[in-house]
Structure formats: structure tokens, C-alpha cells
Amino acid sequence: MLTYIVRRLIAAVLILFGASFLVYILTAYSGDPLADLRQSNAPNREQLIQQRIDLLDLDVPPILRYFSWLSGAIRCVVPFALTCDLGNSVTGIEVTQLLGRAMGQTIMLVTAATILAIVIGITLGIVTALRQYSGLDYGVTFMAFLFFSLPVFWVAVLLKEFGAIGFNNFLSDPDISFFTMMTCGLLSAFLFYLSTAGALKHRLMWAAIGFAFAFALTWFLDFTGWFLTPGFGPIVVALLSVGIAYGVTLLTAGLKNRKALYSALAVVGIGMIAYFAVQPLLDRATLLMVVLLGIATVLIGLAVGYFMGGYDKRQNMNAAGLTAFLMGFLILLDRFMQAWPAYFNNNRVNGRPIATIGASTPNLSGDFWVRGLDTYTHLLLPTIALMLISLAGYSRYSRASMLEIMNQDYIRTARAKGLGERTVVMRHAFRNALIPLATLVAFDIGALIGGAIITEQVFAFSGMGQLFVQALQRQDLNPVMGVFLITGIVALVFNLVADLVYSVLDPRVRVKA
Structure with missing residues (x-):
């Protein structure tokens, strides 16, 4: 095992070295980092140009500059090495400082969305596989393809319009109408009907229970004013x-x-x-x-x-x-x-808690719970946008994997031996159905660390994706390479983790020296 890991790490270093060299050279020759200064009418333009040349070593050929950048990058990944140095941006700010801020924003944004998409997507896929060709299966399949085909920027704009502006307007006078109660009840009845198996009478009974539950819940929330004082x-x-x-x-x-x-x-x-x-x-x-x-x-x-x-x-x-x-x-x-009333009535929030831009409310005062609610309300909409798009793929992959596993001979053998359905599904089928998903999860995590570029743009998150795009637009080489280095390392590490997870999930797979 140790020999295998060492060999994979050596291969990863060589891949990262070759890829970083290509990206550095291509980016260096893609534009002129002095273009904005050359077009400037400032009286000290020549002095500013020379300062940037000295700052970024632009008088050195790109190939030699790459090895200078590489010597600083190595100190970032070698344990107990000297101070990490990824150079400076065209504005003179250290790239490590830019990456620190951007990574914090991106990780905060994508972590919850990724976890929820994986958990909900895999759960839906497995449930629909077990209920193949049922109403629930068709319903989830339709919604999955719908979300998968929707452009994320359009989903984000709709969420801002109805999830933020519309809900904030509702909170100014949280009155639930009888029509809304009926609509929620009918929607709940439809979902209960689709989710229930058995005879028509049995499914109609559960639909009635779903209607009564949703209608009573919405009436209770309206009667108690729960939205203003939740708990x-x-x-x-x-x-x-x-x-x-x-x-x-x-x-x-x-x-x-x-x-x-x-x-x-x-x-x-x-x-x-x-x-x-x-x-x-x-x-x-x-x-x-x-x-x-x-x-x-x-x-x-x-x-x-x-x-x-x-x-x-x-x-x-x-x-x-x-x-x-x-x-x-x-x-x-x-x-x-x-802590919701304290946050809702804060003078910086002003009764409109669901945010549409940024990661926090400027100059917000409050304790741990108020600041936590502020972070949550800012992350709510972008998290939902990313989750809806991502869980569609996870549900489809997990459904296909589960259907393939459930038709295997060892599943039929387990049932023939008299094992219960829970044991067959959870101990024999579920674990093996996760094997193909390990690669997908590893790939997605590596990609998401690079930043959700469109979502960050719509919700004004200054994450890794925004940093990368803005650096490309300015021909700012060092931040581009910093984002590439982080994303490349994460992708290679998680691909190694996926291979190791294979050996845990499937005893037939063994990593060899």
C-alpha cells in the first residue's frame, strides 16, 4: 500500500510539473500584462511600467520565469520548507494573500452544496432504483433532467427574484392565505401519492394524510407567527x-x-x-x-x-x-x-434577511449566533443553485449503478438465502453501488475547489473562480498559476483517495506495489 501511494504521488508530481509548465507558458504568451499601463495617460506612465516590470520580472523570458515561480511554489507544498512564495499580482498584492481570501469564500460556498448534492442525489438515485418505473421514479427522473438542463445563471436569477426578494417581501407581513394552504396540501398529497407503493386505496390514503399534514402545518405556522419567531x-x-x-x-x-x-x-x-x-x-x-x-x-x-x-x-x-x-x-x-428575531431586527439587516450578494453583511454586530445566521442567509441561495444542478447527475449515476447491482447474481443469492430486504440493499447492494460514484465525487470536488465561476459572478462571491477569471482578463499570470496549483493538487489528491476508497468498498480491488 505504501509503495503504491508513493508511486502515485511521484506520478502526480510529474503530471503537475508538466501541466503547470504548459499553462504558465501559454498564459504568459496570451497577452500583455502592461497593456493597461501602455494605454494610460498618467504623467508617470513610464515609471509605473518599469515598476511593474521589476515587480513581475517581465524582462526575464517566460521559460526562465517559470522556473523562478516553480522554486517558490515548491516551498508551498514541501513540508517544513521555507516561506511559501507564489509571486505578486499586477496590483502588488501577494498571491498567497489573494488565494487565502478566495479559498475561504469558495470552500464556504461549495462545501455545503457538494455535501447536500451527494447525500440527496445518491439517496434519490437509490430509492428510485428500488422503485423502478413507479410514479416516484418518473417524477424524480423528470426533475433531475430538468435541473440538469437548466443554466445555472438562470436558476440563480430565479432564486434571487423569488427566494430572496419575494420571501423578504413576505416576511414584512407573513400571512399565509387559504389558497396557499390548499396548494401546499395538494402538492404534499401528490408527493405522498408518488412515494407510496401498493394498491390505489392505500396510495390515496397516504395522499390524504399528506394533504392533512401539509395543510395543518401551514395553518400552524401562520397562526403562531412562526416565521418571525421560529424555533x-x-x-x-x-x-x-x-x-x-x-x-x-x-x-x-x-x-x-x-x-x-x-x-x-x-x-x-x-x-x-x-x-x-x-x-x-x-x-x-x-x-x-x-x-x-x-x-x-x-x-x-x-x-x-x-x-x-x-x-x-x-x-x-x-x-x-x-x-x-x-x-x-x-x-x-x-x-x-x-437568535432569529435579534438578527431579523438588526439595523444592518432591516427586516430583509435573505441576501442576494456577498458573503456577509458589512459592519454587522452580534454574537456567534447572529453572525452565523448572517453567513447562512448569504450562502442559502447560491448553495441551493449549485445543489440543484449537481444532485441531478448524482441521482442518475447512483440510480444506474444501483439497477446494475440489483440484477447481479450475488444479490439473487442473498435473497435466496432468506436475508431481509434491508440487509440485501444496505449491506450488499448499497456499498457496491457506491464504487462507480467514488470517481465522480473525487472529480467534482477537485473541480469545485477551482470555483463556481458563474454562481460566484451572480451572487458577487469573490472566490477562486472569480479570481481566476479576473486574472486572465488582466493577463495577471501569478494568480492564474496560484489557482491552477491549488486546483491541480486537490484534483490529484482526491483521485488518489478515490483509488484507495475502491479497495475499501470492494474487497476484490487491491492496490498493488
Whole structure:
């Protein structure tokens, strides 16, 4: 294994070296970085030109300049090397400083979108594969192709118009009309009807339940003024957590494994005690505190699963640990909701919380929760735009992979041996269906780190994509190479990770020296 990794890393370095040389030379000869100064009417134009020549070593041939840039770039990737040096931009700012700001914006923008697209897309693909040729399958297939074909800039503009401007106008007087309640109920009934299998009578019954649930929920939200003072409260947190415990146990161990179910429910009980105990502590929350509390929550869940005993402690730990993580997320979300009135009424927000541009509200004052809500509201629309476009591909790939796996001989053998459907799907089919997706995920992550150029443009995010495009337009070579270096390294590393994941997911695949 170690020999294989070393060989792949050496090959990656050679590929990166060759690609960087080509990109550097082509970019260097693609334009004149002094063009804007040559057209200037400034009285000190010649002095400014000479300063830029000295700053960027433009009097040195591009091939020699590349090796000078390479010597600084090597110090960025070699551990314990000297200070990283990727040169300066045409404005005199260090490229490392530009990359630091741009990477922070891009990672903040694409991380949530990527995770949600992977989780939701794969889930939809697997569910539709198991319900092949059903109404749900046709519905999800239609929506997937619709989102896949839509241009991202058009989706982003629609989200700004209806998701930001329209919703902000609604929040000025959050009154839900009877017509809206009926529409939500009918839409929910249609979704329940598509999602339910069985006889027509059974599907109509679930459609009626879906209609009643959505109508009652929208009426409750309107009656209580929930949009102005949102929150779950301990009762809703407890009910949702119990549902999570049953759902997680069903997927990870099966409800017949009572030890796993009791482990998950015990975590819910401990979590409800913690819900009240940590509220004073959360009033003084910091990011580090929240991360440490999250780690402690998962560890407690794993410990409960381990000490619960039984014939399979691993299943107990999986159910309890995942339940603890999801319940902790619910408590965190509820605490953010409690801070909503303070954020909504902030004089910098002025009652229009859903933002359309930028990554934060300038000069916003507030505690950890208010600033967190500000970041969330700025990321909401671009995250949805990226997620809708990305999850379509994941759902199609995962559906095709799952359909192929479900027709394999070993799946039929597992069913013939009397294994339950949950065991067949989760233990035998699901794991193997993920193998082709490993390459797709690795490729997408490498590409996304390079920046979501169009989305960043529409929502005015100064990320890696914007930095790259603006540098190309100015013939600014060093920032172009900085973005290329980061993107290339991430792509090569994640492709190596994908190969290693293959050997974990499929025992037949082994990396060899």
C-alpha cells in the first residue's frame, strides 16, 4: 500500500510539473500584462511600467520565469520548507494573500452544496432504483433532467427574484392565505401519492394524510407567527429525535435489533437532558466550543452503543452515534432559530434577511449566533443553485449503478438465502453501488475547489473562480498559476483517495506495489 501511494504521488508530481509548465507558458504568451499601463495617460506612465516590470520580472523570458515561480511554489507544498512564495499580482498584492481570501469564500460556498448534492442525489438515485418505473421514479427522473438542463445563471436569477426578494417581501407581513394552504396540501398529497407503493386505496390514503399534514402545518405556522419567531422547542426536538432514532436504527441495524434501537433511544433521553443543560453555555458559544460539543456528542453516542452490549456492538454504536450526531444538529439548529428575531431586527439587516450578494453583511454586530445566521442567509441561495444542478447527475449515476447491482447474481443469492430486504440493499447492494460514484465525487470536488465561476459572478462571491477569471482578463499570470496549483493538487489528491476508497468498498480491488 505504501509503495503504491508513493508511486502515485511521484506520478502526480510529474503530471503537475508538466501541466503547470504548459499553462504558465501559454498564459504568459496570451497577452500583455502592461497593456493597461501602455494605454494610460498618467504623467508617470513610464515609471509605473518599469515598476511593474521589476515587480513581475517581465524582462526575464517566460521559460526562465517559470522556473523562478516553480522554486517558490515548491516551498508551498514541501513540508517544513521555507516561506511559501507564489509571486505578486499586477496590483502588488501577494498571491498567497489573494488565494487565502478566495479559498475561504469558495470552500464556504461549495462545501455545503457538494455535501447536500451527494447525500440527496445518491439517496434519490437509490430509492428510485428500488422503485423502478413507479410514479416516484418518473417524477424524480423528470426533475433531475430538468435541473440538469437548466443554466445555472438562470436558476440563480430565479432564486434571487423569488427566494430572496419575494420571501423578504413576505416576511414584512407573513400571512399565509387559504389558497396557499390548499396548494401546499395538494402538492404534499401528490408527493405522498408518488412515494407510496401498493394498491390505489392505500396510495390515496397516504395522499390524504399528506394533504392533512401539509395543510395543518401551514395553518400552524401562520397562526403562531412562526416565521418571525421560529424555533422547535423541546417537544418538537424530542419527537423528531425519536423519529430519527427509529429511522437510523432501521437503516443501520434493523428494528429487530432491540439493543441498537434501545441505544439510539437512550441517546435521545440523554440528549434531552443535555438540551436544557447546555442552553446557558450556548449563550456564550464560539465556533471552537460548538465543534468540541459536537465531538463530545458523537463520542457519548458511541459509548452508549458500546456499553449497551448485545451480539453486535458495532451496530449499536452506529445507530447511537449517528442518532447523537443528528440530534445534536437539531439542537444546534433550534439555537440558531432562537437568535432569529435579534438578527431579523438588526439595523444592518432591516427586516430583509435573505441576501442576494456577498458573503456577509458589512459592519454587522452580534454574537456567534447572529453572525452565523448572517453567513447562512448569504450562502442559502447560491448553495441551493449549485445543489440543484449537481444532485441531478448524482441521482442518475447512483440510480444506474444501483439497477446494475440489483440484477447481479450475488444479490439473487442473498435473497435466496432468506436475508431481509434491508440487509440485501444496505449491506450488499448499497456499498457496491457506491464504487462507480467514488470517481465522480473525487472529480467534482477537485473541480469545485477551482470555483463556481458563474454562481460566484451572480451572487458577487469573490472566490477562486472569480479570481481566476479576473486574472486572465488582466493577463495577471501569478494568480492564474496560484489557482491552477491549488486546483491541480486537490484534483490529484482526491483521485488518489478515490483509488484507495475502491479497495475499501470492494474487497476484490487491491492496490498493488
